[in-house]
Amino acid sequence: MAEHSHDHAASGHDHAHDHGHDHDHTHDHGSAPAKLTRNQTLVFGALSRAGGPLTAYTILDQLRDDGFRAPLQVYRALEKLVEFGMVHRLESLNAFVACSHPQCVDHETMAFAICESCGSVSEFADAAITRQLKGWAGDNGFALAKTTIELRGTCRTCQAAV
Amino acid sequence: MAEHSHDHAASGHDHAHDHGHDHDHTHDHGSAPAKLTRNQTLVFGALSRAGGPLTAYTILDQLRDDGFRAPLQVYRALEKLVEFGMVHRLESLNAFVACSHPQCVDHETMAFAICESCGSVSEFADAAITRQLKGWAGDNGFALAKTTIELRGTCRTCQAAV
DNA sequence: TCAAGGTTGTAATGTTATAACAAGAATTGC
DNA sequence: GCAATTCTTGTTATAACATTACAACCTTGA
Missing domain, CATH: 1.10.10.10 (Winged helix-like DNA-binding domain superfamily/Winged helix DNA-binding domain)
Structure with missing residues (x-):
């Protein structure tokens, strides 16, 4: 990703x-x-x-x-x-x-991993997650306008720095 | 407000x-x-x-x-x-x-669908999404502490009410 | 030219969240 | 009982995040 x-x-x-x-x-x-x-x-x-x-x-x-x-x-x-x-x-x-994203490929369902130690943010898109969320929305008659996916935790660098 | x-x-x-x-x-x-x-x-x-x-x-x-x-x-x-x-x-x-959730089954990776029309919120858990996010975290050495998944849109009821 | 519509500057305010400190209540050990 | 400790609480003040309202200024185009 x-x-x-x-x-x-x-x-x-x-x-x-x-x-x-x-x-x-x-x-x-x-x-x-x-x-x-x-x-x-x-x-x-x-x-x-x-x-x-x-x-x-x-x-x-x-x-x-x-x-x-x-x-x-x-x-x-x-x-x-x-x-x-x-x-x-x-x-x-x-x-x-x-x-x-250089050419801003997909802005519908981006996900962000936020390191609580250094504050860095990794942005990624995952087709499977997008599909899954759209699937839920479809199943439940929910007209999806925007999704927020944010992961909080510790990035590889900060873990290594311990 | x-x-x-x-x-x-x-x-x-x-x-x-x-x-x-x-x-x-x-x-x-x-x-x-x-x-x-x-x-x-x-x-x-x-x-x-x-x-x-x-x-x-x-x-x-x-x-x-x-x-x-x-x-x-x-x-x-x-x-x-x-x-x-x-x-x-x-x-x-x-x-x-x-x-x-009655017995609070899973609090790690809940998702919320928020209707921007009526303000109702549906809470759900999706094992596939959870797996996918943990997969990304694992692949990227990110120690996942908490995830936020929030869908914005219009619920079935509000769409029908148009 | 004017009018329409977008952008800007500014003040004031509204909304969300925390810091700092004092006092009260429950717990433990003597 | 009586501290010492710790957790919860009450209160004031302030910090941090965001919007309303209005006036002025550019554009653009008829």
Whole structure:
């Protein structure tokens, strides 16, 4: 299954406050955005740099220098990014993480393994689980809109570190 | 915030459950308590009566007449009840629900189907999903402590009601 | 040009959860 | 009985997470 590797190369500190909008995003996700707004770009950049989950308020703090002043600026961007399938919300952490999938293969039934020791998150998809959940939904007349699957525990690295 | 009317018959896999004020319950769970404290009894009673998910603050309001004054009285009781396996936390709702299983068969990998229309919750266990998740954990050296599986959608009753 | 619709900024508020500390009650040992 | 210990409880305050409401500002297109 998929592995954890949030390396979206947001290296440079591109602090140019251009009004020229040189966004050449070519993402093509579920609800594909032609291009992101400035705030969406900044929020997604923060999540990509982090390489792991961040809370909305942590993102806010990181974007103070970019002019962010209020939670809503973050929440609004996150709402869109989740909608686009570029970001996932981790319910059990009240946090958000950039999607690990290069081409965003499947956003219906992702699963997340969260290490309670180091905070790392592994995102994976499992066809059998998806099938099983859809099977239950079908059997019970439940119109499935979204699923949340989150595993809590200790990752291999943290276990080895003991 | 909203008070849902909890249709507990939304599932064909429903389990019978006593919704009475069983102040002298005889549950015997993993961390079986001989007997609950007064606050634990009151909180569990509120959840049982509701027959569906309640937030901590809703429980607090319902227990004002019983002398509850502060959130912590509720949260402390909930913490123990979850530990005992008598109550589950629904991460995607920030709410709590009394366990639907008479003898609390399996508390490791329960799944919850939450109707976004009426707020009803169906609790079920699926051996295949459990096996699959444990399989992933094993393959990836992840020491699994707890899993959260929550389905959002529309229950059969609410679909029919359209 | 204007109107419509989307995005933004800001203040205020609402909702969920925990920290810190003091006091009360049950238990044990002397 | 009387500490010492421990667990539960009550209370205040605060932290952490999220939304409402409204005004201003850009776009886009007729």
